[in-house]
Amino acid sequence: MENDYSISELLTVFLARELKDGEVLRVGVAMPVAEAAVRLAHLTHGPNMDLVFLGARMNVAHLETIPMPAFGWDRRVVRWAESFSDTGHRFDRVKDWNNHVFFIGGVQVDAYGNTNLIGVGPDYRRLKFRGPGSVGTPTLSTHVGRYYIVLNSHNPRVLVEKCDYVSAFGWGTGGADARRKLGLPGGGPRFCITPLCIFDFAEDTKRMRLRSVHHGISPERVRQETGFEIVMPSSVPTTEPPTADELQVLRSRVDTAGRLRV
Amino acid sequence: MNTERRQRIFDEVEAAGWLQDGMTVAIGQPTPMALVRQIIRRGLKDLTIVDAGFSLDLLIAAGCARKVVSYYAGGGFGNPVGPSFRRAAERGEIEVWECEEGILCAGLQAAAQSLPFLPWRGGVGTSLPEVNPDLKIFMDPLRGETLIAVPPIKPDIAIMHAAHADAYGNVQHVGGPGWIDLFMCRAADRVIVQVDQVISNEQVRSDPWKTTIAPADAIVRAPYGAHPFYSRGYHLQDNEHLKLYSEAANRAAAGDRKALDDYLERFCRKPATHADYLELIGIKRLLALYEY
CATH class of the missing domain: 3.40.1080.10 (Glutaconate Coenzyme A-transferase)
Incomplete structure (x- = not known):
């Protein structure tokens, strides 16, 4: 059971642990590991994170599930949006991007x-x-x-x-x-x-x-x-595996269609 | 003397008639496909296209593009790159004006403000100024910082899709315009907006804060005019149809153009009007997409 996780799941959990509460996480298209990681972090330890998908800014930590989009251009993620950058200039406030992660x-x-x-x-x-x-x-x-x-x-x-x-x-x-x-x-x-x-x-x-x-x-x-x-350092550790709790949240609340498991 | 206010409603055939070979055309999001199909139907040539994604790929496939101003030509459906864009660029059949989102905004804004350039920082240190010699690295005269001078990107015509407009060109999006749309509209000489529904001038006046483009030069009635793309407030994206194109374009990129030529003939060239196109797609398919 110890290694019963896919590489994509391992990378998702690794990335999710990197992300801190309060940060603004910007994800583009065709990056399933990043899309899953920001959702996982939001649910496990980031209730004050803002997720920005294709210009739609959202906080959805209260949701039971935050499923992955069905396809790269799925604009229906906007159902969660609280605001859009698309009405102004997407890059108007780069001065404030120190807590933005990409x-x-x-x-x-x-x-x-x-x-x-x-x-x-x-x-x-x-x-x-x-x-x-x-x-x-x-x-x-x-x-x-x-x-x-x-x-x-x-x-x-x-x-x-x-x-x-x-x-x-x-x-x-x-x-x-x-x-x-x-x-x-x-x-x-x-x-x-x-x-x-x-x-x-x-x-x-x-x-x-x-x-x-x-x-x-x-x-x-x-x-x-x-x-x-x-x-190359003299000794190289093994990437820390996901915990059972992290995998549970990832599989049941984010990657509900199992796309990262293959 | 005529005292009646001029209406701006045209059909898509008339409006697309404003476009001429060699023009620069900016295309908003979601893509105004009724107008794009008319461009292909007319067989326009040597256009400079400011666009991304499916419509860009389609216009290249149809032989309408000579130059492409694009920050992103992704293919969707497992294609990291639009198949027609990739093939034409690799064979030198189109010229690419290499840029990115911030640089594109700066260039459109410079055109809108009649400035010789606007500065932008994103791209400093990259290959963009090398592969696009129109982008000039310069030292800012106030603080001595290294920046990129972005020259104006001036479309002759911008074409857009929106949910609503009145007969006088006041456009009101549902769910907002595409992220680059308003930059394109401000920069272009003329703006054509196709809409799902023409609404009354009174409805516009009841909430003028909703007006996003004021005014457009032409309004085109085009219910489902964004198909196979989504239109916010009206319908979903038709993924089955987009896959049909994607597969045909992939086969063409591998050397066999038959399916792609069939696609272009059947969906873009043969239907004389947008209504003919909708008949071809069929009411059942369209109704199945009618939610948002």
């Missing part, structure tokens, strides 16, 4: 947490893979207090030494002052979360460092599946 994916992610949603290939006019575009990630990553890189695959094509293009600036070419030098007020990426492991960023260089590996995964496997040299 989640970001990428076609590529590099050793310093820069992310790429633009595309892959040396010639921008003839990309080998054209990505979806930057959405709002350049502005969000510039201003939010911190953000999490959440990946649904871990391989050397995604985790690269240097992104072909950068759509959201993480730590640039490294160094604790990389963001300050550019005048970027937000705190930058805190962790990079993958199906194999959790990375954090070394304090001085801001290069990705292996923080923990998931149950059954060796640091060597992570090294093989990563396209850059990882800062």
